Amino acid sequence: MDRLPRWADVALVPFVSLTLAAIISALVIVAIGQDPWEAITVMVQGSVMNAYGWGYTLYYATSFIFTGLAVTVAFHAGLFNIGGEGQAQLGGLGVALTLLFIPWPHWTIALVAASLGAALFGAAWAAIPAYLQAKRGSHIVITTIMFNYIAASLMIFMLVDVLRPPGKMDPATANFPPATHLPSFNEIPGLNLIFTSGVPANVTFFIALAMAVVVWLLLWRTRLGYQIRAFGKSEPAARYAGINPTKIIMIAMLISGGLAGLMAINNVMGEAERLLGNSASGAGFIGIAVALMGRNHPIGVVLAALLFGFLFQGGAELGLWTKIPIELRTVVQGLVILFTGALDMMVRMLLVRIFALFRTSRLEAA
Amino acid sequence: MADPAYAIELKGISKAFGPVQANRDINIAVPKGTIHGIIGENGAGKSTLMSILYGFYKADAGQIFVNGQLTPIPDSQSAIRAGIGMVFQHFKLVQNFSVLENIILGAEDGQMLNSSLSKARKELERLARDYELEVDPDALIEDLSVGHQQRVEILKALYRQADILILDEPTGVLTPDEADHLFRILKGLKDQGKTVILITHKLREIMEATDNVSVMRRGTMVATVKTAETSPEQLAELMVGRKVLLEVQKGAARPGEVVLSVKDLRVRDEHRVERLKGVSFEIRAGEILGIAGVAGNGQSELLAALGGMQVATGSVTLKGAVLPLSGAGSDGQSRRSAGIAHVPEDRHHHGLILDFTAWENVAFGYFNDPRYQKSRLFMDNDAIRADTERKMAKFDIRPPIPTLAAKSFSGGNQQKIVVAREMEQNPALLLIGQPTRGVDIGAIEFIHNQIIALRDAGAAILLVSVELDEIMSLSDRIAVMFDGRIMGFRDPETTDERELGLLMAGVAGKEAA
Numbered sequence: 001m002d003r004l005p006r007w008a009d010v011a012l013v014p015f016v017s018l019t020l021a022a023i024i025s026a027l028v029i030v031a032i033g034q035d036p037w038e039a040i041t042v043m044v045q046g047s048v049m050n051a052y053g054w055g056y057t058l059y060y061a062t063s064f065i066f067t068g069l070a071v072t073v074a075f076h077a078g079l080f081n082i083g084g085e086g087q088a089q090l091g092g093l094g095v096a097l098t099l100l101f102i103p104w105p106h107w108t109i110a111l112v113a114a115s116l117g118a119a120l121f122g123a124a125w126a127a128i129p130a131y132l133q134a135k136r137g138s139h140i141v142i143t144t145i146m147f148n149y150i151a152a153s154l155m156i157f158m159l160v161d162v163l164r165p166p167g168k169m170d171p172a173t174a175n176f177p178p179a180t181h182l183p184s185f186n187e188i189p190g191l192n193l194i195f196t197s198g199v200p201a202n203v204t205f206f207i208a209l210a211m212a213v214v215v216w217l218l219l220w221r222t223r224l225g226y227q228i229r230a231f232g233k234s235e236p237a238a239r240y241a242g243i244n245p246t247k248i249i250m251i252a253m254l255i256s257g258g259l260a261g262l263m264a265i266n267n268v269m270g271e272a273e274r275l276l277g278n279s280a281s282g283a284g285f286i287g288i289a290v291a292l293m294g295r296n297h298p299i300g301v302v303l304a305a306l307l308f309g310f311l312f313q314g315g316a317e318l319g320l321w322t323k324i325p326i327e328l329r330t331v332v333q334g335l336v337i338l339f340t341g342a343l344d345m346m347v348r349m350l351l352v353r354i355f356a357l358f359r360t361s362r363l364e365a366a
Numbered sequence: 367m368a369d370p371a372y373a374i375e376l377k378g379i380s381k382a383f384g385p386v387q388a389n390r391d392i393n394i395a396v397p398k399g400t401i402h403g404i405i406g407e408n409g410a411g412k413s414t415l416m417s418i419l420y421g422f423y424k425a426d427a428g429q430i431f432v433n434g435q436l437t438p439i440p441d442s443q444s445a446i447r448a449g450i451g452m453v454f455q456h457f458k459l460v461q462n463f464s465v466l467e468n469i470i471l472g473a474e475d476g477q478m479l480n481s482s483l484s485k486a487r488k489e490l491e492r493l494a495r496d497y498e499l500e501v502d503p504d505a506l507i508e509d510l511s512v513g514h515q516q517r518v519e520i521l522k523a524l525y526r527q528a529d530i531l532i533l534d535e536p537t538g539v540l541t542p543d544e545a546d547h548l549f550r551i552l553k554g555l556k557d558q559g560k561t562v563i564l565i566t567h568k569l570r571e572i573m574e575a576t577d578n579v580s581v582m583r584r585g586t587m588v589a590t591v592k593t594a595e596t597s598p599e600q601l602a603e604l605m606v607g608r609k610v611l612l613e614v615q616k617g618a619a620r621p622g623e624v625v626l627s628v629k630d631l632r633v634r635d636e637h638r639v640e641r642l643k644g645v646s647f648e649i650r651a652g653e654i655l656g657i658a659g660v661a662g663n664g665q666s667e668l669l670a671a672l673g674g675m676q677v678a679t680g681s682v683t684l685k686g687a688v689l690p691l692s693g694a695g696s697d698g699q700s701r702r703s704a705g706i707a708h709v710p711e712d713r714h715h716h717g718l719i720l721d722f723t724a725w726e727n728v729a730f731g732y733f734n735d736p737r738y739q740k741s742r743l744f745m746d747n748d749a750i751r752a753d754t755e756r757k758m759a760k761f762d763i764r765p766p767i768p769t770l771a772a773k774s775f776s777g778g779n780q781q782k783i784v785v786a787r788e789m790e791q792n793p794a795l796l797l798i799g800q801p802t803r804g805v806d807i808g809a810i811e812f813i814h815n816q817i818i819a820l821r822d823a824g825a826a827i828l829l830v831s832v833e834l835d836e837i838m839s840l841s842d843r844i845a846v847m848f849d850g851r852i853m854g855f856r857d858p859e860t861t862d863e864r865e866l867g868l869l870m871a872g873v874a875g876k877e878a879a
Contacts, residue, residue, distance in 0.1 A: 221744050223733050230730065233719045239675050240708070240716040241731035242698025356384075 004351060014293065017339040017347050018307075025332045034324050046317030047310045055185055055199020056316075059271065060283075061302075061309030062201065063088075065208040066263035067287025068294060068301035069215050070256045074140075075296045076219055077252035078232035083129060083144030084260040085284025086151030087122040091261025092268040093158060094121030096275035099176040100163070110180040114269050115207070115262060122261015123254040125151060130253030134246040140253075152278070159277055173275040182270040202270035211259065212298040218255075228252050260284060286333070292341040304340075311336065370434030373398045373530050373561035374419065374450075379428030381414055388414040390585045392428070396530075396578075401552055401562040403572040403593070406582030407605055407806035408777050412565050415582070416532050420452045421445045432530070451523025455535045457515050461508040465501050465518050466490070469525050486525065493524050497554045498547070512660070513544035520551065531555065532563045537571060541660050542834060542867035549575045569598040570835070581605055606807050616818045619842040622651035623685070625826035626672075626795050631680035631691075633667040641667045642678065643850035649795070649826040654817070656841025656858075657830045659870055664850035665830045666711055669799045672828070673708040674701035675716075685794060702731060707788035711799030711830065717784040720773035724763075725754040727772050728787050761786040762812065778809030785813055789820055796820060799830040814840060834863055848872040 004013070026036035047053040067084040074081035081087075094117035104110035129143035159171040168174075184202045185195040195201075219225035231238040231248040238245065263283060268275055286308055293307070294300025315329025339347070369375070372395045379392040389411045396402040406412050417423045419430065421439040430437050432448045439445050445452070459468050466486055475482045487503055494500045499517050507515060516536060523531055533552075537545040552562050552575060564576060572579050573593060580590040581604040589604050602610050626649040633642035642664045649655045657665050670676035677692040684704055690696040701708070708731075710716035718727050729738055729750045737753070740746035754768040761782045763775070772780060781801070788796065801817065802810040817840060821827055831837050837844055837858075844856045846869035853869040 217744075221747070223739075223745055226726070226729070226733050226745060230719055230722070233721050234715065236715045237717070237719055237730075240673065240698055240710055241733075242674060242700070242702065244697065 004348070004355060008351060008355070010295075013344065013348055013351060014340060016351065017344065018336065020343075020347070021332070021335040021339040024335050025328075028331055029324060029328070032324070032328075034322065038322060039318060039324055039328075042317050042321050043310075043314030046321070047313040051195045052197055052199060053313060053317075055195050055197075055201045056313040057306070057309040058185075058205055059200040059202070059266070059309070060312040061305040062205045062208045062266045063263045063280075063283040064286050064290045064305035064308050065212060065302055066266070067260050067284050068290030068305050069211055069287075069298065070258075070260035071287050071291035072294070072296045072298065072301055073215060073219070073228070073259060074252055074256040075291060076225075076232045077228045077248055078235070079130075079133070079249065079252060079256075080141050081126065081144055081253065081256045081260075082141055082288065083126060083147045083151075083257070083284070084287045085280050085282070086144070086148040087125045087257045087260035088263045088280035088284045089151045089155050089278075090125040091118035091122040091264035092275050092279040093155065094118045094261060095264045095268045096163065096173050096176075099180050099269065100173060103177065104180055107180055107182055111182065111203070111265070111269070114180070115265055118261040118264040118268075119258035120261070122264075123258040126253045126257025126260070127250070130250050130257075133253075134249040148284070155277060155279070159275065163275065171277050175274045176269065180269065181273065182265075184270070200271040202266070204266040204270045207262070207265065209302065211262065212302050215259070216298040224251065260287070289333070289337040289341060292337070292344075307336075308333070369395070371397060372431070373433060374563070375431040375434075376415070376419070377429045377431070379415065379418060379425045379430075381418060381423060381425050387585050389418070389425070392582075392587050394580050394587060394590065396561060396563060398433075398561055399556060399559050400577040401556050401564060401575055403576035403579035404563060404565045404582065405567065405569070405572050405579055405601060405605060407567065408804050409584075409806075410582040410605070411585040412582055413534065416452070416534060416563070416565060419445065420450060420532065446526050446528070449527060449529040451520075451526060451528025451531045453516065453519040453523060453531065453533045453536060455538060457519050459507045459515060459518060462506060464504050464506055465510075465521075466503040468507060468518055469503075469522050473526055489525060490521065493521055496558065497524070498551055499524075511544075512539045513541070513547065516540070516544075516548065517551075528560075530561045530563065532565070534565045535567070536564070537566070537568065538832070539661060541870045542863050543871055545571070568835075569601055572601065573598060583607060602807055608808075610807050610811055614814045614818065614839040616840075617822070619653050619821065621653040621842070622824065624648050625651050625685055626828070627683045628672075629681045631668070631671060631678055631682065633664075633671050633676055633678045635667075641850055642671065644680070645847075645850075645852055647845055647852065647855075649828060651794075651824050651826050652821055654821050654827040654829055654840055654842045656837040656844045657828065657847055658834060658837045658844055658866055659832070659847035661832050663847045663870075665847055666799070667850075668847075669708070669711060669797050669828075669830055672701070672795075673706065673710070673797050674698040698731060699734065702791070705794035707791045707793035707796050709784050709788045709796070709798040709801060711803070713780055713784050718772045718780060721771060723769050723771055724758070724775070724783055725751045725768040727783055728754040728757060728768075730787065732787070732791070757783075757786040757790060760790075761816075776806075777804040778806045781805050781813065782809060785816060789816055792823075793825055795826045795828065797828050797830075800833075801829070801831065802833070802836060834866060838863070838866075846870055 029036040029039050047057045067088060070084050071081055095114045098114045098117035099110060104113065125147060129140050129147055132138040132143050133140040156171065163173040164171060165174045182202045182204065185191045185199050186197060219229060227243045228248055230241065231243055231245065235245060268279055290301055290304040290308055294304035311329065311333055315326060315332060318324045318328060319326025374396040376392055376394045379389050381389040392415055404412050414423065418425045419439065421441040421444055424440065430439055437448050439448065460471065466483055470482045470486045490503050499521055501514050501517050536548060540548060555562055566572060576593045578590060579593050581588050581601060583605060629646045631642055631645045632640060635641050645668060647655065659665055667676060671678035671691065672682065674697045679691060682689045682691060684706065689704060714720060719730060732738065738746055738750050751768045758766040763779050763782045772783065798817065801813050805813065817827060829840055841858050844858055844861065846853045846866055848870060849872060856866065
């Protein structure tokens with residue numbers, strides 16, 4: 001098959017896919033008797049046209065960057081980690097245990113400790129499927145999916161029976177001590193000139209961006225990343241080169257689970273300031289779409305996470321200000337995933353043909 | 367319009383895959399009742415041309431005449447109806463069906479099989495008598511040797527009343543004896559008036575078996591000559607487009623100390639079947655030990671065990687130091703640091719990561735090399751790229767672009783990337799499997815010279831190849847493997863293909879070990 005020019009591969013294919021998804025979304029909105037133009041106006045207005053909207057869009061995007069990077073690292077090792085959701089929930093447990101039982105003097109130290117706790121718990125949750133894959137050949141897709149369910153049950157048990165403060169009715173931990181409060185954008189000097197009202201986006205956003213850089217360095221600049229990528233491309237070749245499959249599977253999954261767990265810094269420590277049930281609220285799954293759309297490259301993941309942040313926030317605005325039900329947000333997300341992920345090849349082949357046509361007509365003209 | 371004296375006549379056939387012109391204005395005429403060779407390097411367009419003739423591809427332009435009649439061949443069913451049969455390089459047989467069942471597959475007469483089977487059995491007896499094509503009709507394919515499986519493929523074509531038989535690289539998997547038998551069968555077919563088209567890259571087979579030969583180079587037909595009026599040298603020059611040396615130029619070996627000593631090496635596969643059944647040998651510095659044998663007789667396992675890709679038992683010492691054969695210290699990294707370089711048999715699955723760039727592949731297996739590190743944490747990608755440029759210049763790898771993906775190089779240049787990477791380590795021992803498989807003649811000459819140069823620099827070399835010519839011309843000593851054992855050692859100066867062929871077939875020689 002012919003190849004596309006690089007700019008078309010990186011920019012045009014996603015653009016066409018997104019346009020198709022938008023067109024079908026508009027048709028769906030028309031079908032339920034609403035005005036698609038109004039919908040898109042409300043979505044854009046409420047998510048990226050003012051600081052308040054950005055404060056939410058970036059908050060969602062932060063979570064998606066972590067889970068998207070988690071899927072990316074595993075993907076380069078040839079492993080499809082679908083367990084981001086469970087790993088992120090366990091990350092939340094790590095954050096809660098770190099913050100509830102140790103009195104931290106300042107949020108910076110608490111942030112370091114909670115990050116370690118989140119990453120450690122997330123990694124531990126990924127370690128069991130990784131071990132089963134490496135040693136027993138149990139397929140990681142199956143085991144990570146099952147571990148999402150186990151994680152959900154474990155969290156219910158922890159919140160209802162262990163961590164719920166006496167006398168409280170809701171399955172949630174107590175609030176974290178005020179000293180561990182992370183600065184939101186409206187509390188950061190400089191940024192607070194733009195973000196004047198309270199928004200959930202917080203310092204974790206910068207950690208997420210830093211992690212994107214770290215993942216890029218890891219994969220393309222270190223020996224470990226080289227081995228991960230080589231193993232992911234060809235296991236027999238990796239064996240020939242003396243790369244230990246067990247070691248690579250374990251390390252890649254630990255990093256992946258750790259990244260997914262780190263997401264809890266954003267939502268559990270930064271926003272809710274206590275651990276609630278279903279804390280990851282789907283971000284683990286969105287991470288798969290984000291990684292897919294971002295072509296498993298950290299830059300692509302950050303951009304795709306911003307797009308999904310926009311869809312999340314804009315979708316919420318739809319439910320708030322129009323008669324369009326908030327569930328439509330799920331429909332739009334589904335279409336975006338369908339077109340950018342599953343139907344990517346369809347769009348690509350179409351473009352390849354169009355480019356080939358141009359090329360022949362140019363040749364004939366010459 | 368066309369001459370009916372020709373069984374096949376192709377006029378102006380062109381076929382492009384995207385920007386690649388695989389066939390350009392091909393004209394060829396194959397007289398009835400002859401064996402016609404088509405020879406050319408990999409990628410010259412031989413297989414594309416035959417796929418067009420058999421209806422797998424549709425030509426962009428051109429016409430096909432069969433027995434003088436213009437015959438469009440849009441699919442393989444039409445090819446079969448036109449009397450064309452094809453024997454593929456990779457057999458298309460159902461492994462757990464009997465010979466008879468395979469032969470009627472797709473040519474059954476009705477819903478019930480019994481009548482077809484008994485008709486096929488009679489027909490098979492006749493064909494076996496006429497053409498020296500004996501096979502047990504009730505044997506299962508998986509129990510047959512490769513040579514017999516090939517006969518089944520030929521029988522399949524004849525059962526479908528093929529008058530024109532195309533064979534694509536038929537001898538790649540055969541012992542010399544089996545190949546000789548095949549050529550006798552082909553002669554018999556010719557005597558009965560059938561036409562045979564033989565595609566190969568082996569000059570010797572062309573000279574032995576064909577009446578006429580057509581030479582292809584880069585998608586064009588450069589010449590068609592009578593075999594009796596040409597020479598291997600002339601054909602090689604036509605194929606490559608320049609003069610090539612077919613003989614390897616090498617001086618006598620000056621063996622030094624024992625470098626590799628292998629005693630009672632055994633390997634079991636994942637089904638616990640023993641594939642290597644107690645192999646013992648030594649290789650000295652400055653010596654090439656060639657392992658001859660039909661593919662699948664334990665050579666791959668031998669390379670894998672020595673290269674650290676496979677767990678084994680027995681004892682192996684390198685320059686006196688014991689090499690662990692399982693557990694810690696038995697992986698590819700330990701082997702490399704012990705001074706063993708390994709050009710694996712299968713460059714696509716083992717030697718290269720096809721999606722990686724050329725420079726990433728140059729570091730493959732040597733990513734721990736201190737020269738490639740910037741710090742404890744980071745690799746020095748610039749240093750690897752510079753090293754790649756140097757290797758590309760030295761080994762004449764084309765195009766010399768380190769950032770190009772390995773899959774974008776031709777087979778010969780891919781192999782040169784692997785060979786350059788491994789040989790430039792100055793290993794004490796080089797393991798090299800099928801060094802020139804799928805490599806064009808020009809690159810074969812180059813790789814052979816590099817192997818000799820490394821030997822003369824004092825390395826011990828273990829060469830595994832299914833090409834007997836290659837083993838004969840490169841080795842200082844030859845070991846023949848059959849069924850996981852070494853059947854015997856021979857001196858290439860005093861042995862011949864016949865003797866080696868018998869050993870390869872498992873017939874023990876007088877001094878078999």
